Each structure stands twice: as structure tokens, then as C-alpha cells.
Amino acid sequence: MEQFLALTPKQFQFTAKALSDRRHNNRAMQYHLHGFDIEGTDADFIDKEFEAMMKSISEKHHKQEHGALNILDKERTEMQDGKKS
Amino acid sequence: MPVDLLPVESSCEIKIGGVDVTLDLRPFTLGDLAFMQREFPTEQSRMEIAKLNADPLCKIVWHMLTPESKKHFSNIKFVDYDEEKEQPIEIEVKGYKKLFHSITKTDDLLKLFMAYSESESLNNFVPDLIKKKVKN
Numbered sequence: 001m002e003q004f005l006a007l008t009p010k011q012f013q014f015t016a017k018a019l020s021d022r023r024h025n026n027r028a029m030q031y032h033l034h035g036f037d038i039e040g041t042d043a044d045f046i047d048k049e050f051e052a053m054m055k056s057i058s059e060k061h062h063k064q065e066h067g068a069l070n071i072l073d074k075e076r077t078e079m080q081d082g083k084k085s
Numbered sequence: 086m087p088v089d090l091l092p093v094e095s096s097c098e099i100k101i102g103g104v105d106v107t108l109d110l111r112p113f114t115l116g117d118l119a120f121m122q123r124e125f126p127t128e129q130s131r132m133e134i135a136k137l138n139a140d141p142l143c144k145i146v147w148h149m150l151t152p153e154s155k156k157h158f159s160n161i162k163f164v165d166y167d168e169e170k171e172q173p174i175e176i177e178v179k180g181y182k183k184l185f186h187s188i189t190k191t192d193d194l195l196k197l198f199m200a201y202s203e204s205e206s207l208n209n210f211v212p213d214l215i216k217k218k219v220k221n
Binding site for chain 2: 004005006007008009010011012013014
């Protein structure tokens, strides 16, 4: 604690920023290890890429769900019309 | 732009007990920041330092003086006048009051303030980085 208090505010500020940057880089590495296709380690870029990917996955999932429901509906109506036994 | 992170010290030359002495101030640290927030919690109380109000200014400067600089005050005798006995008497003064009672000129107060503000401003947070939104 005493060592911490002996830092000047400026030193503390830059140390904190350096740690934050390192955490950013670590996160970038995590994304990379998990198979995300990223070209750089810029955090903003990664975040955007990650968001876009999550959005596309979500949309795809949504479409699949809707598609399945449509097929069920179609089958139900066909059964009701007597086209299918 | 590279930023120099080396702590910056400051000093000033004032007259104590009729002798010119150089007082060295430590670099302003997080400990001093905590001291400031504890002793001067309001904006108004901090403004008193900038207004060269001797008591708060001496309090913060004394807190930041190096031990070597504080030694200059160890041999000084502080004298008051006893109204009943009608003669000068020696009084015991402790802590920042030693500096407070040693100051005789406004000029010296200004020098103390300049030394304090140099150490405080050069070691304190850099405003540009605070404004910049740090994402994470």
C-alpha cells in the first residue's frame, strides 16, 4: 500500500493505462484463439468484428427457427387439406 | 507524444530566522493526493491555498517537505510576548506551525506556493488522458 501511495498520480495513470492496454491485447488473443478471423489486435476492430459475428449468428439462428416453424405450418395445413396422410 | 514519468521535485529559497535556506519539496504523490482530499475536502478549502492563505499553504508545503528541509526548523526558537510578565517568552511550536511562524514576507509565501504548484502540476494526472474514453 505504501509503495502504491509513493507513486505520482501521473505514474499511476500511465501504469493503469498500460495494464488496460495489456488486458485489451489479452482479449484480442482470446478472440484469436477461439477462431475469430481477425487481422489486427486493435480492440475497437475486434469489438466490431465480434458484434457483427454475434449478430449474424443470431440472425441465422432466427431464420432457422422461423424456417422450421414455416415447414411445420405448411405440413399442418397440408394435413388439414387432406393432401398428406 | 512521449510523457516523462520520472517524478519531478521542486525547491524554493526563503529566509528563515534571517538566513537564506533552500527548501526541497518531494514529488507530489498519491499519498499527497489523499492528504489533500482529507485535509481540504471542499473546492473552497483548496482555493484558500491558491489565495496564498498562509495556514493551509504551510500545511500542504510542510507535508511535502523533505526531512532534510525540515531540519532547518529544528534549531529555531520561537518567541512570544507574555502580557502578564511583560517579557518575551519562548514558545513551543510543532509541525507545520514552525513553517507558518517562520514566514515573514508575502514574497516567501508566493515562493512556497510556486514550489508546491510546480511539484503538484508536473506530477499530477495528465488531463488529456482523463478526457479520452478508455474502453474496456
